[in-house]
Amino acid sequence: MSLIVAEHLSKVYDNDGVKTRALDDATFxxxxxxxxxIMGPSGSGKSTLMQxxxxxxxxxxxxxxxxxxxxxxxSDDELAILRNKKIGFVFQAFNLLPKTTVYENVELPLxxxxxxMEDNDSRVKAALxxxxxxxxxxxxxxxxxGGEKQRVAIARALVNDPxxxxxxxxxxxxxxxxxxxxxxILQNLxxxxxxxILVTHETYTAEHAKRILRMKDGRIVGDERVAARxxxxxxxxxxx
Numbered sequence: 001m002s003l004i005v006a007e008h009l010s011k012v013y014d015n016d017g018v019k020t021r022a023l024d025d026a027t028f029x030x031x032x033x034x035x036x037x038i039m040g041p042s043g044s045g046k047s048t049l050m051q052x053x054x055x056x057x058x059x060x061x062x063x064x065x066x067x068x069x070x071x072x073x074x075s076d077d078e079l080a081i082l083r084n085k086k087i088g089f090v091f092q093a094f095n096l097l098p099k100t101t102v103y104e105n106v107e108l109p110l111x112x113x114x115x116x117m118e119d120n121d122s123r124v125k126a127a128l129x130x131x132x133x134x135x136x137x138x139x140x141x142x143x144x145x146g147g148e149k150q151r152v153a154i155a156r157a158l159v160n161d162p163x164x165x166x167x168x169x170x171x172x173x174x175x176x177x178x179x180x181x182x183x184x185i186l187q188n189l190x191x192x193x194x195x196x197i198l199v200t201h202e203t204y205t206a207e208h209a210k211r212i213l214r215m216k217d218g219r220i221v222g223d224e225r226v227a228a229r230x231x232x233x234x235x236x237x238x239x240x
Contacts, residue, residue: 002030011045150174
């Protein structure tokens, strides 16, 4: 059974009678443990697709199945619970709380869980250890560099032990060295068994994944595997 099955997904936004088709008949599968880039220029529909797959929005048409479950059958509250347990998000803008410690930022998703977890402390520390940020645990988020903020954001995405991590332009606000560190963390997480779905407009970032879905005008126009030589080229580009 595929982890994600998208069948003819479409998303139409209606603004005062003006309809915009942001997603158009997208059909594909993603298996557990894959590292997939969704790549395309601005306005291609890649962020809309991520929002639908990440349970932040609903498709207008088509069927989205996650772990064999038809998402359309879930209420908004049920989707919120499923999203918190199964999915972690990493965004370009980091979305950390200001004047709040690294520890508190990473702990935040655990506070939305109905069950009081006795091991919250160990889970937060393990997530920070996974991104090599344990030494900043008592720092405030506004004391961190951009690369450090993104690593904390990844730790926050990890703390609930999600099945899937969505990364939306995770290197967009970073210098090349910090960007490469973030991509290597995502690759390490994938090698440990996580499913990673990366949204980007940059070819050299997309090629750190093992598969690229290319989008244009809301449609999937390409689906290809990434060759090892292209991955090496992507590493070289980020190091320049």
